[in-house]
Amino acid sequence: MKTIHLAQTAGFCMGVALALKKLDQALAGKKAHQHIVTQGPIIHNPQVLKYYQAKGVFECQSLDELNARTVVVIRAHGIPLDMQHAIQATGATLVDATCPKVKKAQILIGKNSEQGRHLLLFGEKEHPEVKGLVSYAQNGFTVFESLQELETILPHIAQPCFLAAQTTQDREEFKTIQARLTNILGDIPVMDTICTATKERQQEAIAIARQVDFMIVVGGKNSGNTRRLAQVAAATHTPCCHVECREEIPVKDLVSCRTIGLTAGASTPQHVINDIVMYVRQLQA
Template structure:
């Protein structure tokens, strides 16, 4: 069975940057705390904890003098202020693309627009985008798709998008607004690395008999990759570790594809690939 890796797969710049910053914060044996998991990869989060980087719910759970790390998904302005008010050493590991989206949400709000955030309600990145827009004084709506748009939108509208969403999701929401006669100001903040991985996964899924998507089940970008692959290749399997793989999945397969979410480090991809090559 031939194993083919997607042209673009695995940890993106923002994730690798966050990991590097977190490990640097504890390289002298100190303790550091991330406000929520640093990235959406349970195995990596456990490894970080073994190195002294622990995930907590909020700044109140951090001891005085210990370092606070803002995770790659970012936090709300209020959470950042709470950490600063306690004079806690602060390491901002917010992905630069997420920071750009936060700035865009605030700018749209400052222009007096109703801000529509295209993304998953409750996702930490989306919660941050909503908070940045609301702090700037705007009404905010979250829409994963056209059906989530409110019946009425007062005044001019601005649109910003969760960085790991698909461009198709953004286009669908914008098209629905335009059908209502609304001409929104759109800030397309979909991350280029996310788009690369989605396009590469879709292309690979068309060429193989089965495909394995590697990454945390709590990772929205990995789950989205699995959905994209499943649309083209019914034998799509989302796993976090090699131990989850069942050889029976690949009976009759000549080729199997491998892709991975932006929160998946290289060693996890290598472990799954090695197992598949040995089947």
């Protein structure tokens, strides 16, 4: 039987649990004439989305679908300000399930932008959270995904700047970026927008990966925080895979492994984690 080291931080974070609680409350309070939609996927996990689709909850595809009989639940990642205003203009009921950590980042970005500063945001350009965050930057923004990319951009920015990050970014890399910016620009405002849970998950994933023969990271392929868990685990040089379900586990790579580490992204349901743990334990050494 395999020995599995399961991360204590694996599974739903506070923001995801809160978003799903708000969606469940909306379903419980739904009136006969209402229908419920989400603005974007409520979280980045295919099993969860399938569960709510079975309950009749689908993503809004167009503002034309919305009216006074619609309840719109904002995704945990948040949405751009103009989208929020457009939804409100339809007369739909708005339920804001934005993660409190993301909401804090939005507010901090808005306040610093009011002081005439240009936002430098460390994040994934196409990620929905990032699109929401930059909508609060009233004096322009630049999104970069690495220190090297930022170095090429800086000479073209003339305004005073401030630094922030997507909430699920790597904190150590962010510190490196901050130090480099300080050398170039001097002291600039730096917003502490990386979620503490993200740091704790990454640290635990690294610690476990260093102790095992193989590392499994469970969660949606479109989940940024899950992808980064896989990246930091793989950086330890322990073989690692990122899977959404048991069918994706590379069984042949595990056959000779005695110890296996397992963690999961912040939007991964507990039943999916449990299923993979049971499956791996049954594999023959």
